[in-house]
Amino acid sequence: MSARILLAGHGSVGKAFHELVAETGAGKVVGVLRRAGAWLDENGVAPGGTLLAKRQHLSVVEALDKLRPDVFVELTPSNLQTGEPAAGHIRAALERDIPVVTANKGPLLRHFDALTTLARERGVPFRFEGTVGGSIPVMNLHEFCLPGNPVTRVDGILNGTSNYILTRMAEEGLGFAEALKEAQELGYAEADPTADVQGHDAAAKLCILANAVLGVPVRFEDVHREGIQSISAGAIRLAEREGYAIRLIASVDGATKRASVAPRLVPHTSTLNVRGTLNVVRFTTQHAGAFTISGKGAGGKETATAVLSDMLHVLRASR
């Protein structure tokens, strides 16, 4: 029987996930919750269905109680300050023993310990691959591919927008403002680019990585953070001439527990030196040196693949 999915949030990731579920037949979305209302259909809400079908007014808790879905997928807009209301949604599902998948950074950033403890104590699957690195399997690589080989340090480029800006500054000799404007025109940067260029987004992801992969309880406020807004075209030119790129590198060390997001000189030849909107994560391990994985770090469909992969893990586990 097809898995019954309750989906909260229908932005770019939510819509793409909804379409992927329909396309792959991985389950059926029996409820969609948006700010504008709730769409329920036991036969499956079609991806475009929320534009047409009858709307109800239901809270997330009411929908969880009414539908008792096989999995709850939390993709509402992220709030990095409080993690709410997503954290409340996730808590409500876990308390009802309903497995949860999310790509929402806020609740993991602000309530990592409380939520993962609740899930563990109740034995309910709770997965959040999509919170870090978009499509790149970071959490699952750690969980499934490195047993017996502890990760001691994580470094990476976790924000595609700032990496795009730095790449274009180097390629075209643009200044920061010009490159930012280009990124905004192409839809890579938001009208208010603060979260991307000042490193807030990367710092939030780094905290989740530190907690999930290293077991180090780094909080957002603990991260030493510098953005890229004061990097000049001249500084980039100088670095490039000597064989280096300037990259916004997020790092956390398991031994010192120090975490930082800051512009760094990265040799052109380094596996960390990815370009454009790519993200990259390097795990340093105890027994086998470093692994580096890169891929598309953002985008609705890309992040939706991470959510889908988590959902398939949940369904496998509960079979």
Next chain:
Amino acid sequence: MSARILLAGHGSVGKAFHELVAETGAGKVVGVLRRAGAWLDENGVAPGGTLLAKRQHLSVVEALDKLRPDVFVELTPSNLQTGEPAAGHIRAALERDIPVVTANKGPLLRHFDALTTLARERGVPFRFEGTVGGSIPVMNLHEFCLPGNPVTRVDGILNGTSNYILTRMAEEGLGFAEALKEAQELGYAEADPTADVQGHDAAAKLCILANAVLGVPVRFEDVHREGIQSISAGAIRLAEREGYAIRLIASVDGATKRASVAPRLVPHTSTLNVRGTLNVVRFTTQHAGAFTISGKGAGGKETATAVLSDMLHVLRASR
């Protein structure tokens, strides 16, 4: 209770695996089979123990019957022509419903379908992460991290020796013969470097990848193969000047089913352009573009971490 391991083969990977098991407490090696004899001890054979303890004469089949281990680890020297005797060892274990882990390319290259079918039909775990990419989680990345997102193409650098030679030729302007000599002196290349520099090793790994990840039954003889032995210092200089490295790239496409190992021009900025003895694998996927993962592609300890990770999966599954 500690998992009981029977280990066949005690070369660099076998010894390193034995030490890792002792170090991590992941199980106990109750039997070691080498060409020189068999060492059995229900309390665990110590990693150095085969030098000292009493030796018996037992075949692999006799040892399997006598010990009935929880897992059989096949790390005897690889024979790429026939896959024997390792394939016979693996078959004997699977027929006795004993889970198998191997890093031995030969049996997978020559008997992929027969061995994986036997394992599947009997429901016995059979894992071979260590056959490709040394420490890099390639099989497990595919199996556990990309559900719902089919891989459509694989490209990579699967031989660290030839990559080291090409890297040194570019860095130092060395000719092929000089760079090979250096690699031999450092222990990266064997006295007979044919398998590495003529692409046999990479082609064997590519076949295993094609079968395991794409489900395409590529045989060794199907791989279009060119080595690096005729690459000149001049060709590399020319490529470097235009922003390219020359790399021995292994590729297989799921749609055309074409497989090749050949020197290619790779842009310096490509994530495939790793240096020295690193290996790299790029999975192109249906829904999320490409992922690229790099790491140490050879070395006893590095490959042993892949074997250990497989063994932990096996023990988890049979719990």
